[in-house]
Amino acid sequence: MLLALCATGIVVGALLAEVLIPRIDDLLERRRARRARGESGLVGYDPGRERRAEQRALQLLRSCVNDEEWSMYRDLGFLRVWGRGDGYAYLIYPHKPIVAFVPQTRELLNEYCVEFPDLSRPYGSARLPDSDDVLAKWMALTGDEHGLIRRANMHQPGRQVDPRQVRRDLWRLSQWERDSRRTWAGDLRGEPDARGRPGR
């Protein structure tokens, strides 16, 4: 009788262990993973943070540049900044090199590769939101053009930015300026603009 009870107990224990051990392992594994995530600071990752940062960056950019530059960036996705010297200008793209060109001939001069790295976290650090990157380039170019150009790595056109795209952008810019001038003239006369919006 005792032997039968012991045998039954052993069988029940073995069956329970078969069922419970994987569950206990699973629980411990999840606990370890939670702890590891907590230590690496990934808990609380907010997927909307970058979008909100970009929204703030857009507002900051808008508050710094003039209306024409803001409209240019909003409509075309880049900014044109005139050089201090005669006869050249720059195109500023987010997170791409600055492209120098001759406005009259649309000749591309150089690419200036420049970044604004987070020196406090040099490895794997996040980068500036797109519009902050544009604003940083705009401030550095308008505030200290030669200083920025000295720091940049200069390359021939086409190293990182496709020259066909830049020429297309310069054409888009000329069309955009023509439409803007027409809109501005229409505003003065109270006529509808190129997109059919009533003049002011």
Added chain:
Amino acid sequence: MRPGHGEVVVAEGDVEVPHEERELIEAFRRQLDEGLWAAVPKTTNNGRREASMVKSFDEIPRHAERVIFFPRAAGGAR
């Protein structure tokens, strides 16, 4: 500007109030000590918008509404 975050207000105050000005000066120095650049957006006499890079608190115009700090530029992809 902070990578990954965008605009963050570092300090606010009135330069005409002595203790607030001191706090602004300290905040300004801290940012520069951390290796950031400082710029003041402004409108030129001919109506163009541009920025002035400033390296000391004295260089900031008294009427400036804000100073923007951003990471120093470095040469990009070689």
